[in-house]
Amino acid sequence: MIEIEAVSHRIGQVTILDHVGTRLPRGAMTALIGPNGAGKSTLLNLVARLLPLQEGRIAVEGLDVTRTPSRALALRMAVLGQDTAIGSRLRVRELVGFGRWPHHQGRPDPADAAAVLAALDAFGLTPLGARFLDELSGGQRQRAFVAMTFAQATDWLLLDEPLNNLDMAHARALMARLHSLVREEGKSVVLVVHEVNYAAAWADHIVALRDGRIVAEGPPAEVLTPAILCDIYGMEMAVTEHAGRPLVLHHI
């Protein structure tokens, strides 16, 4: 479980997060939704100790993120940032290999190599392993970064907009894989998504943010209602049902 208690974040005079408190369940997929600028990435980065915590308390499986050694956290949670632009000219397999860093600290053993191969294979990157990242398409690059996070083999995966740049088939494949990680391997996933229907179809728990506050949380059927969606996004949309889960008609 990730506990978030009374977390506030300010940049200059602007309040980005305002007394956010919630619990993200273990062994489940949690979707963070909300409009641009709601504070989703900020919250995720605070949980992932990528931003210094200004106020409040965050603990991952009981480990306080401000006090636990960074490496110990890296063995428990892997993070994929929203902005994955890098200047380095690395090959795909080198990048994915860096995901194993917390395990080997520079001395990879055969198990690390196997984990890298498995991650490449899982995201259809095996034929691209020797390519430089700057010679890939946007979606292929995104998959390489997801594979790197995946190779870290942690109990928790924090993914900020992992579906960026992915086509329909790859987006669904990624969601299905995350789902099976949760169901079959008991992992916990927290991801930021903009397309609420991915949250509707795959997530077990949804946390909706707006203007730095949590405006709704709960299972998809409870959060994805016309009234709450209108409150979050400021626009009317119909919600129907498909296979027992909500289907949001936001595009028409």
Added chain:
Amino acid sequence: MRVSSWVLLALAPLSLASLMTGAASLDPSSLGADPRAWMLLMESRLPRTLAVLLTGAALAVAGVVMQQLVRNRFVEPGTIGTAESAAIGLLAITLIAPASPVWVKMLAASLAAMAGTALFLALIRRLPPREVLLVPLVGLILSGVLQSAATFVAWQTDLMQYLGIWLMTGEFSGVVAGRYALLWIAGAATCLAWVAADRLALLGLGEQTVTGLGLNPVAVMRLGLLVVALVTAMVVVTVGMVPFVGLVVPNVVARLMGDNLRATLPVVAAVGAALVLACDLLGRLIRYPYELPVGTVLGVLGSLLFLWLLWRPQRA
């Protein structure tokens, strides 16, 4: 891998040629019999060749490290104020305690180089991340300011001659046995960079990714800073700054092999050593028996190399 084997192949004949080339002639067959030939080799030719190799390798590696620190390919210790800072440190110690031993001077130069580079890193943290060209620009401005300060002080105190040697004309004609020992420290700093190659490569992924992998980016940056400052200070103290190596070699190698430093750093070091040695040799041969400073030759050769790199046909 082809690149590395080519360069390693080139290093041996280059080194041999360097041992044989100079104003006084050296006959390899007489080495056993003629003590003067032996002395020429051990006192002058070998030190010079080693000094050139160490300088080239260390400066090229320092260039890579600098580029990882700022995540920008358009900088090297000579263009962002590190060399100028080292010179200021030397100036200061020469003025305050002119009789101090070499290691004190070396320490002063290293500390000043570290401070100057840290200042640069602090300055560029405030730049918008996407403005890649602002980084080298700020570096040029900073090094310009530092150089003016150094020039002013040197002018006032009649030390201009020294400053010229430290910053303008890196050259190796003065290197004899016992006069280049400090360069081994630059060599050691280069080894330190190799030990930390993975960490330095990770820096290129950005601070957030590094933190996410459980590594402290600040600690890695301190280490990189140490490498850059030590190499630059030792080179400035011993032979004077050699331009271009730290810029052109890392870029060439990154184009061909990428940025996985564990694999590329040895190649960077070898290419740097070979390039400076080739330029030093050329400098000795072009107007034989007079010498051109290595920096001048490097300027020409380095830019040709860079143009080739830009215009080279792309392979699929």
